[in-house]
Amino acid sequence: MPKKISVENIKELRIKTGAGMTDCKKALEDSNGSIDIAIEALRKKGLASADKKSGRLAAEGLVESYIHAGSRIGVLLEINCETDFVSRQPEFHQLARDIAMQITACQLVDYVSVDDIPSDVILYEQNLELQKEDLVNKPLNIKEKIAHGRLNKRLKEISLMNQNFIKQTDITVEELIKQHIALWGENIKIRRFQRFILGEGLNIKKNDFTDEVSRMIKNK
Structure with missing residues (x-):
């Protein structure tokens, strides 16, 4: 037992x-x-001992870039460590590349950790959950409890550190970082990242071929 x-x-x-x-x-x-x-x-x-080191200043490191096959999506990542010695290690470079690939694969992820999510985003997500149709007729205390659970799940979905590592799915990205903290005996921190998707944010105008031919005829 x-x-x-x-x-x-x-x-x-x-x-x-x-x-x-x-x-x-x-x-x-x-x-x-x-x-x-x-x-x-x-x-x-x-x-x-990984958590004991996680509060120490990490000001060294590197900026890693990853461009996915087809060159339609790419990631820039800043990952920090405490010493230049560690930042030069091949394992540290591989870690940076693995994390950049992870960000490319997890397109719902917008923040490094739940702690980095702005309060207005959390409030917005919370209100969305409270307004969902399946909760409308439930008692307030039940509604709030369900919404709270869904909110926590949603915040983890958009947090990098809570994702399962794509190369070893039985650990999270946070656990992967802790393993490397223990390996080198110094703090490692993912500071920031930016994802670039080809054409994102552009209002690309696509005209139907028939309409285009019709306009050409009218203009003759």
Whole structure:
């Protein structure tokens, strides 16, 4: 029978490893409550101590570009680390390229993390959820609870860090970053990105061939 994981166990593991609460809970569940096995599992995944480094200043790094096949979509990405030494490593360049490819593949993503989403965007999405037809006749408390759950899901959909990594779908982009933080022992941060889609924002006028021929005849 699986051992029940207490909040105290999760806090203890977090203090010992510096890993995130969710990662600690999962590691304890997988190890049937064994702190030692959970610590080893987090270290193997590269998650131990990652969160402790995430607050440190990262001012080095690089700007990566990725142009998808067909040259109709591209991404510019700034990813930071703490030292020039790490920014020159081939693994860091590969990480930057993988993230740029991820952004290209996830076209709903507009922000690095949920924390970066402006309050007006959150309010707009919240109002949309509250106004959906299937919630109209529900009691207010039920409506708000459902809308809150849907809002959280929506915010994660447009956040890069919450996406499953396209090359290893059992981890998120956030977990991928944490693995590299643990690998080099310094903070790594995705600062910003910009996606470019060919023709986006242009009002391209497409005339029907028959109409064009008719105009030509009239002008003769």
